Amino acid sequence: MSTLPFPASVYADRLERAASLAAEAGLDGVVVGPGPDLHYLVGVEGDTIERLTALVLGPGIAPTIIVPRMELAKVRTTAVGQLGLAVSDWVDGENPYDLVAEVLGSVTRLGVSDALPALHVIPLAERMDVRAELATPVLREGRMIKDAAEVAELRLAGAAIDAVHRRVPEWLRAGRTEREVAADIAEAIIAQGHRTVEFVIVGSGPHGADPHHEVSDRVIGDGEIVVVDIGGAVPSGYNSDSTRTYVVGTPDPDAADRIAVLVRAQQAAVDAVRPGVTAEEVDAAARSVLAEAGLAEAFLHRTGHGIGISVHEEPYIAPGNDLVLREGMAFSIEPGIYFAGDWGARIEDIVVVTADGCERLNVAPHELRAV
Template identity: 65%
Template sequence: MAEERFSASVYVARLARAAELARDAGLDAVIVTPGPDLQYLTGSRASTFERLTALVVPADGDPYVVVPRMELAALRASAVGEAGIEVRDWVDGDDPYALALRGLGVLRRLAVAEAAPALHTVPLASTADARLELATPVLRRQRMVKDAAELDALREAGAAIDRVHARMAQWLRPGRTERQVAADIAAAIVEEGHAVADFVIVGSGPNGADPHHEVSDRVIGEGETVVVDIGGPTALGYNSDSTRTYATGEVGAGIREAYDALQRAQQAAVDAVRPGASAQSVDAAARAVLADAGFADRFIHRTGHGIGLSVHEEPYIVAGNGIELQPGMAFSIEPGVYFPGEWGARIEDIVIVTDDGVERLNVRPHELAVLS
């Protein structure tokens, strides 16, 4: 059965845009090996092996795919055939690098996607007698601004992960271990419409003060905060990522004070999202609220990251990133406060930049949810 993907016309348009951007950048061609960029441009979810599979997008000319003959069946699950992309297959003993470069002429600037392994980039550079450069500036520019089909896929993913958070009281309670709770959450992520559970963080008590804690055998206690950060791809490959902080009973006034400041900070960052605003200004909006409340040193990571076929991609919502936000960009807003050895909290939504502001994809309540 073919994997779920967009129509061939979507990929034809993306390939045409990639060639246009390559020309604008002065590149002769872009070579894309398996990974998120290949999936974006063709719908193919091929894996990288010792045999070369690559999409070649000339700045002038038609794109084509080089693929081992033994991998042709897997390629048929993509839009390559429907989109009319030329396929150059090869067998062991052939030179796939010469095949990939055939017809490109004298190369001055050849770019490769960042997922390309050295196993293939070194032979490509040698065969081309050219220095390879990263295609990241070209592909980043294209993937950062989502098209309508991608935005719908992200909305679907956001709604699915919200349904999981809505069920949290079924599993999260004192006496259970983080690992037990995480297993139930992972199953629900798939039940609610994801292909897989890509990550499940359950950080109870002091473990919540570690932003990248995953799970442990710690038993969840009464009156603790628990950070639950979960997500994964849906069938189309577009990811969800949402964090809520829960409490297993009433918590003290100090926790309430810090959490209320965190909630205001998250809202301030969301309110700062609009076309033309800089990524760093959104980060600054969250930090200003926490600084005014006396918690500046408790926020120890960036405010957000782009999301799409990768859970973390550009744009990054961080100090020093002056990139202007554009309609169609999608990213997380996830400030946190962390008290090492004691507790932590984070609130995370995925948002989309619209023509006149912002759209939130996660709408579960942001208050500290006390589960009884």
């Protein structure tokens, strides 16, 4: 029985688009290993193992799955089975790279997905007698532009993680450890309809000044600022990701003022999102508000990242990225300010570019929330 979140026709369109983009890029063939791209194209989930599983496609090539026979039944429950794609299975002792060569024939330019490891790329390139290159420009194009069904899944994920943030005051209080709070949050992420917990960051006091702090056994103190960044995947595999900043008790007035500036910076970036502007222009909108308040040096990272079946994917909302935004792109807006050894704060929403602006998928209160 298939567990695909979308009709088979959606995957057929994605495969056709990928082959067309490969032709435009001048690639004779593309080999896609397990990872987000394979999940997106045919619904096959899982990680790369030492046995090769790969989708082979390209201009004039019938999309074909190379798969270990022991994995064949599982693969047939995906779009591979629903679309009746060609399958070439193999058993231990056989050379799966020969099967790839049979599908591709002679090639001059071969693209591989970013998730395909050297474990497979090197022997594949040797067998094909070609220098493999990343097929990222081909594969990212489809994933960057979300269709209505994908946006619906992201909207579902956003509402679910908002519901968790609204419950954070139940668990966040002085005397508890970050790890204890995180455990309650993780349980709620699943209870609110996610199938996985991808990450839980609870950064209290000085730990909040580390943007990628996770959790520790540090006891949360009264008056401390706490960064809570959480996300997971809903049953379709599409992800949520949202950050809010809390204070246990009464905040220091200077910290509260700085966080109010951060909230304005985040809103300025959201307001800047629309088709035709560049990713770096959205980043600059947040950065300029912080700079005007003397907080430029406290902003340590890009403003955002794309999201979908990966938590981090293109487009990246960062300085120097002149990518022009288009309707259907989905990404985070998450400026932060960090003061080493003291405290940090971050506010994050997922937005989707619309015809004349953007839709904000996270609407839980953005202001510093006292608990």
